[in-house]
Amino acid sequence: MKNVIKNNPTLKRILLKVLFRKKPYNARVRWFIWVFTILPVYFRRGISLQSRLDLVPFHKFQFGRFSRIEKGVVINNGMGDVILEDEVHTGIGCVIIGPVTMHRHVGLSQYVRILGMHHGIDPDLPHHYQPSTKAPIVLEEDAFVGTGTVIMGKKNGNTLTLGKYCRIGANSVVMTDIPAYSIAVGNPAKVVKKWDFITKEWVKV
Numbered sequence: 001m002k003n004v005i006k007n008n009p010t011l012k013r014i015l016l017k018v019l020f021r022k023k024p025y026n027a028r029v030r031w032f033i034w035v036f037t038i039l040p041v042y043f044r045r046g047i048s049l050q051s052r053l054d055l056v057p058f059h060k061f062q063f064g065r066f067s068r069i070e071k072g073v074v075i076n077n078g079m080g081d082v083i084l085e086d087e088v089h090t091g092i093g094c095v096i097i098g099p100v101t102m103h104r105h106v107g108l109s110q111y112v113r114i115l116g117m118h119h120g121i122d123p124d125l126p127h128h129y130q131p132s133t134k135a136p137i138v139l140e141e142d143a144f145v146g147t148g149t150v151i152m153g154k155k156n157g158n159t160l161t162l163g164k165y166c167r168i169g170a171n172s173v174v175m176t177d178i179p180a181y182s183i184a185v186g187n188p189a190k191v192v193k194k195w196d197f198i199t200k201e202w203v204k205v
């Protein structure tokens, strides 16, 4: 079904007109789509009524058991699926733009921004007319991200991965893969410590 629509430009244009509002809110769905597809999501346990879910019906939004979306969080799946597995916690004011996958026990402190897309930067066009490209991001199990951090997907479209049990320092800017069981800080984020499985200690690198 999705492929039929994708390969038929006229059908695609008509459907997008039915789904989306007019400028300047053209990235958000019309009120009747909102009522049937987004409003019911707010009744799920753990989702703050003061969060903003900008969800489209043609991409996935998955919300696992005992996960939490706090006040002021923005979630947008317009460019790709947003998957929150079980017990994922997103702190106040986080912004998550898909495609983003967070495996179980991932934790975001306050005001973390995870950006799974890029706009083109051709100076001949206004930014909102530039083509957007996907930059998928995966946070593996129990990755924890310090407050104020920006995680920016890769510009070549490959998946950016934050490994299992990594820790990201407050106010970091992550642009490259972070290995599992490491601590990374700064702008751009660099690994400063690794977990030693023999001595059971964090070791400076």
Ligand SMILES: CC(C)(COP(=O)(O)OP(=O)(O)OC[C@H]1O[C@@H](n2cnc3c(N)ncnc32)[C@H](O)[C@@H]1OP(=O)(O)O)[C@@H](O)C(=O)NCCC(=O)NCCS
Binding pocket: 109, 110, 145, 146, 147, 167, 168, 169, 170, 171, 172, 183, 184, 185, 186, 192, 193, 202
């Ligand atoms: C990343 C973090 C977990 C590291 O903790 P730690 O293992 O105790 O690290 P240390 O304090 O030994 O710091 C190691 C090095 O990283 C630096 N560093 C630590 N956190 C940093 C940060 N956020 N930004 C830049 N550098 C940082 C330290 O200055 C130190 O540098 P040095 O080796 O040149 O002296 C911690 O500093 C942090 O930022 N935690 C997140 C806090 C947060 O957001 N809390 C919200 C709770 S809801």
